[in-house]
Amino acid sequence: MLLSQTLVPTLRETPSDADVASHVLLLRAGCIRQLASGLYSWLPIGLCVLRKIEVIVREELARAGAQEILMPVVQPAELWLESGRWDVMGPEMMRMRDRNDRDYALAPTHEEVVSDLIRKAIVSYKQLPCNLYQINTKFRDEIRPRFGLLRAREFVMKDGYSFHLDDASFELTYQAMFDAYSRILNRIGLDFRAVDADPGTMGDGESHEFHVLAESGEDAIAFSPASSYAANVEKAEAVATGDLDKPALTLEKKPTPDVRTIDDVAQLFQVAAKQTIKTLVVKGTSSLVGLVLRGDHQLNEKKASRLPEVAQPFEFASEDEIRAALACGPGSIGPVNLHVPFYVDRSAAIVSDFICGANEDGFHFTGANWKRDATATRVVDIRNVVEGEPAADASGPLKFIRGIEVGHIFKLGTKYTAPMNVTIQDAKGVSRELIMGCYGLGISRLVAAAVEQCHDDEGIIWPEAIAPAMLHIVAINYSRSDAVRAAAHDLYDRCLDAHIDVFLDDRDERPGVKFADADLLGLPHRVIVGERNLAEGRLEYSYRRSELELVTPTQVLERLQS
């Protein structure tokens, strides 16, 4: 590309509404422009990157046996009513009506549409397994779009779906997709980690996320350096170490006016927070439900929302509801004499002589103990793991890193095929619900994730595999020097002949501007064409901002092709 003829509106200053590195740099490098909250236009070189990722994704999915299709972004409500998700999805799914007053949704995902497609198009088990994918625009009306492309409302996603007659077939494809994702991220050149994950609203089965490691990642990953164990903190199992000690203290009710938080309690009684017990109150299926945790632990809502007596969707009880049901405020609740059902976290269930709310405003119990003072009948894992505690596979202490979730693959079972009646007769003529898998990969998010991982203060440092071009030719004094112009175009043409993507900065700009933009755009190879060295037939070459070295044009081609 000739930069003089390409829309690359680089920005000298950081736009005021961009915060994270990828957002700032993609804007400054002229890759994207924001239209509205969570909505972005792709400019030529940003689109180059997006397309390069798509090529890699297509190649690896083809290798893994998936077929590309394209499905509508506007979807009739009927399908979503059929799967039961029309009401479950909430305002995240954008809805609209057509001129005939029919309800539609803007696709947040495509399970329903692909399931409908399969039940109509697949007529024999001999056509199975079937593994389809598309690269398409999705729309999710996020609670809070942020971080530019990392959490946009409209975004480009590769979503794949596979259908199988039996588990064995499904597992083969699931593993093939897992491997394909690993290959894709390796080819792009990103540092990533595949982890056990919580499937959220997508399903109930196993799932794995693929995270690009970056400090700015929204997710925390717990992993064991001593083993292959890695899980999203949302999912990582928290184990309780030790046993319940014998009670040493007697139960006493102490006045605790104005004490509302665990910090207050620990401060007042001069004990560590881990010696206290806190009780959260949430809405349940038939009454309010208590969730009992050690004072220093954090509730994991994903885990808690899976408990049978906890209402869906997960919601904390309001102070009014708590007062109506328990006759005290939320700061004074405890498991002793609690008159609603409650679950006790594993770690909370082995604390002895603890301090907890007395279910009476202004009072706490000290010296409380399980069995004697309160019964923990439902002991479950409902907290977040903490860095340094033992991993669930007993391999040693956990460490945390942050990641950007770029891929998520799910074992859906018959969650969609059952309600949508996606069945096929097997070889014996028995009608079977198909086993389904779902495989998402955020293409536009990958662009941002790559920038998060690959940049410095001056600009982007694109991984070679997805760089908008391989070579950036900085032509110094382009418009006045015939020699520079000739040499720059000679190199440019040789690259084109060799099918090497190349940018030539042929703009009538001062050198400083061109250097700064080259840094911002971050192509792997750079050549400076200037009269200074042209007399000796030399160009200045650098790779990924390394020191300049003097080389001939032929040597540049060799570097590019090696």
Added chain:
RNA sequence: CGGAGUGUAGCUCAGUCUGGUAGAGCACCGUCUUCGGGAGGCGGGGGUCGAAGGUUCAAGUCCUUUCACUCCGACCA
């Protein structure tokens, strides 16, 4: 949804408290000089000051409403 902040030129921002002709730097156009890390001179173009309503002789500035964007939170026992 709750809280906070910001909306003035393409970009970054002054000006708002204390009402009185719309500003700067960069960018853009012309021109001269300069030419290896975001140059300098001279001249120029560009604004319904987010929108609507109100107060006032007079509103970017005060009041009311509203919209947009950003940030924090949606864990509190």
